[in-house]
Amino acid sequence: MSENTEADNLGEARIEAAYGSGDGDEDISATVASAPQGQILEQVYRPWDGPLGPRWVRNYAIYRHHVYGIISGSGHRRYHPFVRLTLLVVILGSMTPILMLLLSSMISGDASGFLNRMWGVNRYNLWGNVLGYFPRNLCMWPLLTALVVGGLVSDDRRNGTSALYFSRPVSRLDYAFMKWLSAASVLAAVILLTYMLYYSAAVVFKGEGWSFIADTIPIFMGGLVAGLLLVITYTSIGIALSSISTSRFTASVSFLGLVLGSKIVAWLVELQFETTYVYLLSPYDCLAHLGQWLVGLPLNYDHSLTLSIVSLLAMNAAALSIFASRVSSLEVTRE
Amino acid sequence: MKSTPAIAFDQVSKWYGQVIGVNDVSLAIDGGVTGILGMNGAGKSTLFKLLMGRLRPSNGAVRLFGTDPWESTSPYRRVGYVSESEKMYDWMTSLDFVSTLARLHGMTRHEAEKRAEQALSFVDLENVLNKEIGKYSKGMRQRVKIAAALVHDPDLLILDEPLHGCDPLARTSIMNIIREMGSRGKTVLVSSHILEEIERITEQIVILHSGKLVALGNLHAIRAMLDQHPHRILIRCADSRALAAIFIDQKPVYGVRFIDSESLEVMTKNLSEAHQLLPSLILESRIPIYSIENPDDNLESLLGYLVGDA
Numbered sequence: 001m002s003e004n005t006e007a008d009n010l011g012e013a014r015i016e017a018a019y020g021s022g023d024g025d026e027d028i029s030a031t032v033a034s035a036p037q038g039q040i041l042e043q044v045y046r047p048w049d050g051p052l053g054p055r056w057v058r059n060y061a062i063y064r065h066h067v068y069g070i071i072s073g074s075g076h077r078r079y080h081p082f083v084r085l086t087l088l089v090v091i092l093g094s095m096t097p098i099l100m101l102l103l104s105s106m107i108s109g110d111a112s113g114f115l116n117r118m119w120g121v122n123r124y125n126l127w128g129n130v131l132g133y134f135p136r137n138l139c140m141w142p143l144l145t146a147l148v149v150g151g152l153v154s155d156d157r158r159n160g161t162s163a164l165y166f167s168r169p170v171s172r173l174d175y176a177f178m179k180w181l182s183a184a185s186v187l188a189a190v191i192l193l194t195y196m197l198y199y200s201a202a203v204v205f206k207g208e209g210w211s212f213i214a215d216t217i218p219i220f221m222g223g224l225v226a227g228l229l230l231v232i233t234y235t236s237i238g239i240a241l242s243s244i245s246t247s248r249f250t251a252s253v254s255f256l257g258l259v260l261g262s263k264i265v266a267w268l269v270e271l272q273f274e275t276t277y278v279y280l281l282s283p284y285d286c287l288a289h290l291g292q293w294l295v296g297l298p299l300n301y302d303h304s305l306t307l308s309i310v311s312l313l314a315m316n317a318a319a320l321s322i323f324a325s326r327v328s329s330l331e332v333t334r335e
Numbered sequence: 336m337k338s339t340p341a342i343a344f345d346q347v348s349k350w351y352g353q354v355i356g357v358n359d360v361s362l363a364i365d366g367g368v369t370g371i372l373g374m375n376g377a378g379k380s381t382l383f384k385l386l387m388g389r390l391r392p393s394n395g396a397v398r399l400f401g402t403d404p405w406e407s408t409s410p411y412r413r414v415g416y417v418s419e420s421e422k423m424y425d426w427m428t429s430l431d432f433v434s435t436l437a438r439l440h441g442m443t444r445h446e447a448e449k450r451a452e453q454a455l456s457f458v459d460l461e462n463v464l465n466k467e468i469g470k471y472s473k474g475m476r477q478r479v480k481i482a483a484a485l486v487h488d489p490d491l492l493i494l495d496e497p498l499h500g501c502d503p504l505a506r507t508s509i510m511n512i513i514r515e516m517g518s519r520g521k522t523v524l525v526s527s528h529i530l531e532e533i534e535r536i537t538e539q540i541v542i543l544h545s546g547k548l549v550a551l552g553n554l555h556a557i558r559a560m561l562d563q564h565p566h567r568i569l570i571r572c573a574d575s576r577a578l579a580a581i582f583i584d585q586k587p588v589y590g591v592r593f594i595d596s597e598s599l600e601v602m603t604k605n606l607s608e609a610h611q612l613l614p615s616l617i618l619e620s621r622i623p624i625y626s627i628e629n630p631d632d633n634l635e636s637l638l639g640y641l642v643g644d645a
Contacts, residue, residue: 053440053441053442053443054441055441057438057441057442057443058438058439058440058441061435061438061439061441062439065435074427074428074431075427075428075431075434075435076435078424078426159422160420160422161422161423161424163418163422164422164423164436164439165439166387166388166389166408167387167411167414167416167418168408168411168436168439168440169408169409169411169412169439169440169441170408170411170439171408331389
């Protein structure tokens with residue numbers, strides 16, 4: 001039997017006439033998937049018999065999860081690209097005095113000149129590098145804190161991801177402390193490292209010797225302690241607000257409102273009633289007051305320094321107690 | 336000397352204000368797979384929360400490997416917990432997620448990654464371990480959670496509704512994993528409201544109802560204890576009346592009931608004796624038999640009898 005006759009018998013010619021299946025489709029072939037009769041997936045459980053590390057290793061895992069996320073996007077806590085960009089801008093902004101130092105050292109070698117007074121190492125500049133109001137404490141540090149700390153606990157509260165920690169050998173104290181420490185580390189890395197870099201750059205660019213270092217190191221240390229207190233206070237307040245919220249936006253805005261709002265209210269009261277006592281409610285002003293004393297600047301607040309210190313301690317204590325109580329109730333139906 | 340059980344509840348009660356969550360529960364579980372069963376509000380979740388240290392008992396004592404989980408997190412080194420709700424970092428790959436959680440047990444980075452790969456391979460996710468969890472199906476997400484619970488080789492695995500929302504293939508895979516863990520000598524506690532699933536996983540059950548422990552032990556042994564509910568044997572045959580006439584004189588047979596002309600229900604209070612006797616009687620009768628079933632020797636009937644809904 002010829003091929004044509006066979007095709008006719010099979011009805012291929014009629015099909016082709018009706019549907020035109022011969023138009024370039026000749027080479028198309030189809031296969032029917034051949035399903036296996038059955039498949040047994042081998043489940044081989046390989047027990048892990050390695051040692052489990054000590055408490056600090058587990059705590060470090062929490063710490064790095066939060067800190068590394070700023071640098072690396074995968075495998076760690078997620079920070080929005082805008083947050084990372086803002087962090088970069090804040091870091092670059094806080095390093096502008098270093099650039100100005102370089103310029104002033106290149107332009108003028110006069111130690112008492114304008115450029116040196118503006119950018120060189122002295123009590124005012126060291127204080128200003130940490131506690132200066134504009135732009136650092138008006139824009140940079142509060143924004144940095146709000147962005148880093150805002151979602152630290154509120155995200156866990158909203159998503160319930162704190163349960164991932166509490167079903168592991170991680171105590172609530174470890175969880176809380178590592179969260180706090182990771183936020184404080186980021187703030188310290190920006191605020192204190194740039195401060196130290198500024199001082200080091202001044203020594204290098206101006207070619208200063210040991211006598212200069214010996215003269216200025218107490219002031220520098222005073223500024224460093226003030227910066228450390230700022231990092232501690234801002235972190236504590238920020239994380240407390242994050243722990244009472246389920247939205248990072250609310251926590252961040254609350255922090256900005258508290259830090260900037262208390263300052264503005266105190267300033268308005270001072271203008272109206274010529275008293276600085278309301279500054280005791282402002283975290284920034286308490287820090288600024290203490291910072292002035294630490295670097296040896298004249299104090300420009302009417303009230304006693306002791307009151308500012310007490311207020312600062314009370315703010316930190318209140319913030320940490322709120323944080324502790326909120327963490328103790330995370331994922332828990334406690335009586 | 337007897338070792339400490341993995342889980343021990345000693346006269347534990349828990350009240351939420353005026354509402355009672357768990358009422359005077361005492362039980363100890365160690366080794367094998369145990370299914371926790373109960374209707375909604377029976378107290379299953381309360382039991383798990385007490386175990387995981389998220390609730391403090393109003394009365395009694397809860398012990399996880401001999402330690403009070405409310406006071407110490409140390410027993411969690413030996414526990415793998417799969418919660419019912421979805422709580423994961425969706426932006427992470429499953430490898431990153433599982434290794435991050437492994438590090439919370441104190442593993443180094445290298446160990447954690449190696450173990451995470453092994454655990455993900457065990458749950459058949461080795462081909463997608465570098466894919467973001469947010470892109471996973473429900474069944475795959477459940478398996479990631481199981482891998483995260485297994486990564487530190489726990490002695491006790493607690494699974495709260497692990498099969499919820501999974502497709503049949505994922506269910507089979509997860510059930511295999513649970514059975515495998517049980518056969519490895521691990522203690523596995525699994526809750527589900529789908530009784531057939533529990534039946535496929537284990538015969539060791541704990542039944543809760545309104546916060547009270549209603550039954551504990553082997554499913555068939557518990558059923559055998561329920562004398563007030565005669566066992567039913569459903570026989571489909573060619574001539575049900577002729578077969579009934581033969582059965583009714585026999586001692587273990589309590590009664591017969593005709594479902595239709597080809598179906599006969601035999602009631603007995605001694606199921607094993609009835610099953611020994613009936614086959615020989617059927618053979619002697621030469622009546623063609625289509626099927627023999629025990630319709631109430633299953634979890635659904637048992638639960639119904641115990642909680643009074645049957």
